[in-house]
Amino acid sequence: MDTRVQGAMLRPEIETRTPDEQRARDRAAYRRQVAYLFSASTFYQCKLKQFGFKDAAAVGELDDIAALPFTEKEEIRASQAEAPPFGTHLAASRDRLARVFSTSGTTGDPVYIPVTRADIATWVEISSRSYFAAGLRPGMTLVSTYNAGPFVAGVALDTMTSLGVCHVPIGTGNTERLVRALELIRPQGLLCTPSYAMHLAELLAARGAAADRLGLEHIAVAGEPGGGEPQIRHRLQSAFGAMVCEAMGIGDISISLWGECDAQQGMHFCGGDFVHVELIDPQSGRPLAIEDGVQGELVYTALQREAAPLLRFRSRDQVVVFSSSCSCGRKTMRVRCIGRTDDLLIVRGVNVFPTAVRSIVATFAPQVSGALLIRPRKHGVRQEPPLPIVVELASGVEPSEALARAIESAIRAKLVVSTKVELVRCGALPRSEYKTRLVDFSAAQR
Ligand SMILES: [Zn+2]
Numbered sequence: 001m002d003t004r005v006q007g008a009m010l011r012p013e014i015e016t017r018t019p020d021e022q023r024a025r026d027r028a029a030y031r032r033q034v035a036y037l038f039s040a041s042t043f044y045q046c047k048l049k050q051f052g053f054k055d056a057a058a059v060g061e062l063d064d065i066a067a068l069p070f071t072e073k074e075e076i077r078a079s080q081a082e083a084p085p086f087g088t089h090l091a092a093s094r095d096r097l098a099r100v101f102s103t104s105g106t107t108g109d110p111v112y113i114p115v116t117r118a119d120i121a122t123w124v125e126i127s128s129r130s131y132f133a134a135g136l137r138p139g140m141t142l143v144s145t146y147n148a149g150p151f152v153a154g155v156a157l158d159t160m161t162s163l164g165v166c167h168v169p170i171g172t173g174n175t176e177r178l179v180r181a182l183e184l185i186r187p188q189g190l191l192c193t194p195s196y197a198m199h200l201a202e203l204l205a206a207r208g209a210a211a212d213r214l215g216l217e218h219i220a221v222a223g224e225p226g227g228g229e230p231q232i233r234h235r236l237q238s239a240f241g242a243m244v245c246e247a248m249g250i251g252d253i254s255i256s257l258w259g260e261c262d263a264q265q266g267m268h269f270c271g272g273d274f275v276h277v278e279l280i281d282p283q284s285g286r287p288l289a290i291e292d293g294v295q296g297e298l299v300y301t302a303l304q305r306e307a308a309p310l311l312r313f314r315s316r317d318q319v320v321v322f323s324s325s326c327s328c329g330r331k332t333m334r335v336r337c338i339g340r341t342d343d344l345l346i347v348r349g350v351n352v353f354p355t356a357v358r359s360i361v362a363t364f365a366p367q368v369s370g371a372l373l374i375r376p377r378k379h380g381v382r383q384e385p386p387l388p389i390v391v392e393l394a395s396g397v398e399p400s401e402a403l404a405r406a407i408e409s410a411i412r413a414k415l416v417v418s419t420k421v422e423l424v425r426c427g428a429l430p431r432s433e434y435k436t437r438l439v440d441f442s443a444a445q446r
Pocket of ligand 1: 261262326
């Protein structure tokens with residue numbers, strides 16, 4: 001192992017700051033960024049004036065940020081439709097752009113994310129801290145399964161080089177190539193979605209191959225919630241004999257922004273000096289105090305962004321906060337993602353995150369495989385009970401009424417929601433090499 005970086009943190013001088021200490025330091029950067037928005041971003045000049053902030057002085061200090069309007073992804077999309085290709089929020093001249101990423105366009109036309117050299121350097125710095133926290137180290141060999149291509153995940157390549165990791169990018173869509181790389185190259189690290197890690201564990205087990213003899217030491221999972229759920233983590237750690245830690249980013253702000261340390265008590269915020277983070281109530285938009293156990297949506301403000309600055313950007317990621325001290329020495333806030341606001345179902349007034357249902361179903365292992373699909377009877381967020389759920393059994397387990405009723409009552413006890421569980425045999429539900437879909441509206445009525 002390389003000795004260039006020793007210890008538990010990549011940037012101890014930054015990562016040991018408390019959120020209050022960080023906030024005090026961020027005030028100057030925030031003032032500079034707001035002045036930059038007024039001088040360089042037509043989008044923010046118009047938006048802020050529309051909300052009564054005529055100039056940077058009127059916007060005030062970082063402590064007053066909650067008075068400002070949010071920025072929604074839809075506004076960025078509309079800005080690009082109105083002023084193609086990069087929108088009125090482009091705040092750097094075209095000749096200063098270094099790369100233009102696209103979103104995957106699964107929910108509409110792709111949105112371009114232009115970045116300057118400095119923006120890329122910022123992403124690399126933040127992502128390096130996050131991946132380091134999640135167990136990646138200089139000198140380590142790492143196999144990753146993300147499709148970089150035109151997407152922001154491309155910055156993972158720059159990050160691994162900067163971090164001093166020997167990176168073996170395999171991409172998605174070819175599990176045989178992945179298995180071959182793991183067996184021949186024998187990396188210490190693997191970076192993939194928790195769904196793909198689970199799929200790989202099942203596939204190797206079905207072949208009678210010993211996943212725990214591949215020599216993997218650290219698996220960093222990202223791209224969707226799940227890696228921090230105790231049952232999923234336990235299954236992955238015992239299958240591979242490796243430590244499983246989570247990382248999380250968001251394409252518009254930084255590809256990776258949070259990283260979970262060996263203590264496995266939530267992901268640490270890694271954006272100090274570059275990103276200001278807030279927690280809000282997603283319904284009212286009101287700021288929430290960052291305290292142990294509080295749940296809310298993450299909102300981000302880039303403090304040093306050149307090409308596509310974002311002020312109070314709504315992530316739609318719902319998290320639970322951990323603010324107690326962590327044994328690793330970092331003093332930054334920690335979170336576990338519990339789902340996307342977009343995935344939320346409201347069953348007769350009760351908020352239900354599909355990932356919460358999955359956590360409860362997973363406690364029925366080894367009778368269940370862990371795979372499930374919520375199949376709402378009608379389209380939209382609001383649903384009437386009982387909510388139909390298809391639960392897959394483990395290999396060799398026969399369906400039984402008693403098990404179905406036991407799962408229903410466990411969900412009712414924990415989530416206060418009534419469900420109708422249908423048990424299906426192992427292998428009946430699809431597996432994913434990327435993100436697992438937990439809700440299927442294909443049988444729903446309009
Ligand atoms: Zn820690």
